[in-house]
Amino acid sequence: MTMAHTVCHIITKLELGGAQQNTLFTVSHLDPAKFRPVLITGEPGLLDDEARKLAGVEFHQIPSLVRGIRPLSDLRALLALAWLLRRIKPAIVHTHSSKAGILGRAAAWLAGVPVIIHTIHGFGFTRYQRAIVSRAFIALERLAAKVTTRFFAVSDVNRQLGVEIGLFPESRCAVIRSGVDVVTIQRLEVDTTAKKRELGLEPGRPVVGMVAPMKPQKAPMDFVRVAARVAKKKPETQFLFVGDGELRQDMEAEIVRLDLAKSFRLAGWRRDVPAIMRCLDVFVLTSLWEGLPRVYLEALASGVPVVGTRVDGAAEVVRDGINGYLLAPGDVQGLAERVLALLANPTLAADMGRRGESLPPEFDIHDMVRRHEQEYERLLARIVHEGSSRNR
Numbered sequence: 001m002t003m004a005h006t007v008c009h010i011i012t013k014l015e016l017g018g019a020q021q022n023t024l025f026t027v028s029h030l031d032p033a034k035f036r037p038v039l040i041t042g043e044p045g046l047l048d049d050e051a052r053k054l055a056g057v058e059f060h061q062i063p064s065l066v067r068g069i070r071p072l073s074d075l076r077a078l079l080a081l082a083w084l085l086r087r088i089k090p091a092i093v094h095t096h097s098s099k100a101g102i103l104g105r106a107a108a109w110l111a112g113v114p115v116i117i118h119t120i121h122g123f124g125f126t127r128y129q130r131a132i133v134s135r136a137f138i139a140l141e142r143l144a145a146k147v148t149t150r151f152f153a154v155s156d157v158n159r160q161l162g163v164e165i166g167l168f169p170e171s172r173c174a175v176i177r178s179g180v181d182v183v184t185i186q187r188l189e190v191d192t193t194a195k196k197r198e199l200g201l202e203p204g205r206p207v208v209g210m211v212a213p214m215k216p217q218k219a220p221m222d223f224v225r226v227a228a229r230v231a232k233k234k235p236e237t238q239f240l241f242v243g244d245g246e247l248r249q250d251m252e253a254e255i256v257r258l259d260l261a262k263s264f265r266l267a268g269w270r271r272d273v274p275a276i277m278r279c280l281d282v283f284v285l286t287s288l289w290e291g292l293p294r295v296y297l298e299a300l301a302s303g304v305p306v307v308g309t310r311v312d313g314a315a316e317v318v319r320d321g322i323n324g325y326l327l328a329p330g331d332v333q334g335l336a337e338r339v340l341a342l343l344a345n346p347t348l349a350a351d352m353g354r355r356g357e358s359l360p361p362e363f364d365i366h367d368m369v370r371r372h373e374q375e376y377e378r379l380l381a382r383i384v385h386e387g388s389s390r391n392r
């Protein structure tokens with residue numbers, strides 16, 4: 001009987017986001033006959049308790065692993081990770097997110113882990129940073145790439161960028177989508193009238209919504225400004241934001257300033273996003289950068305047309321004019337005009353929603369796990385083969 005290989009996933013923070021939710025799904029759905037999953041995370045997050053309760057998943061938390069750049073804390077995190085990995089002795093370390101990606105791969109190398117994988121859920125360097133900061137992040141990624149056995153990217157755009165900046169040749173990176181449970185979403189039965197009332201919405205009025213953390217990357221203030229333009233032309237429209245974060249007070253002030261308090265609801269973090277999607281007439285996402293937004297997939301699988309920003313892999317799932325509209329990040333006026341066009345033409349919105357439901361299999365979360373398992377097995381077999389060759 002073959003012993004299960006230990007696979008250790010490392011992620012910086014288990015907040016309510018696509019990368020985090022899909023990491024939890026992966027470690028809890030790997031074939032237990034083949035793999036023994038371990039999950040390591042850093043600073044406290046909303047999903048920590050859920051992670052601790054996952055059956056068959058060994059969970060560890062390293063509080064010094066934080067998102068911000070803190071040299072002493074980062075050094076402590078690196079040493080703690082390396083010590084833990086030496087004790088666990090995984091066959092594979094699989095990292096997610098920028099900070100865990102850098103420190104986790106370095107620690108895995110120090111611990112002598114034979115297979116080191118990193119998933120690119122979008123890069124930590126962006127055009128919105130100062131040039132010196134962006135160059136520093138790219139330099140760190142290049143260093144970490146030297147000890148990385150294999151890369152996964154959630155979008156073709158991210159893989160191509162990695163090739164262009166010299167992180168890896170195309171052959172060292174596979175595109176594995178950050179999927180959703182399409183069948184479960186589409187079979188979900190929702191009493192939308194009751195759900196809208198629960199959310200503080202009036203059932204008979206249109207709803208435009210966004211789901212995201214309230215942080216600069218997601219540009220939630222742009223959503224408030226889109227809402228103001230839509231409300232001016234279609235005052236019966238209601239707006240719903242699901243999520244929370246550092247920009248909440250700024251959003252609340254802007255909602256009041258733009259006289260939207262009666263029509264705008266801040267729902268905070270919710271675990272019933274698929275049910276909430278059924279309450280929306282239009283889904284909006286104003287992000288400045290992404291890998292491939294998982295919420296686009298949730299909206300499309302729910303039959304809701306998308307109006308969003310053309311960031312990284314967005315165009316690989318949202319087909320402009322077919323199942324939604326994509327505009328440049330920061331184009332508040334353009335986003336508002338597309339939302340108004342869909343609200344004014346329910347038939348067009350319904351047609352777009354139906355087209356969105358036909359997601360290719362590669363965007364299914366079960367396919368994502370199968371692809372991971374196939375890659376793990378292939379890489380482990382290669383290690384065994386190389387070891388046998390050296391011993392001849």
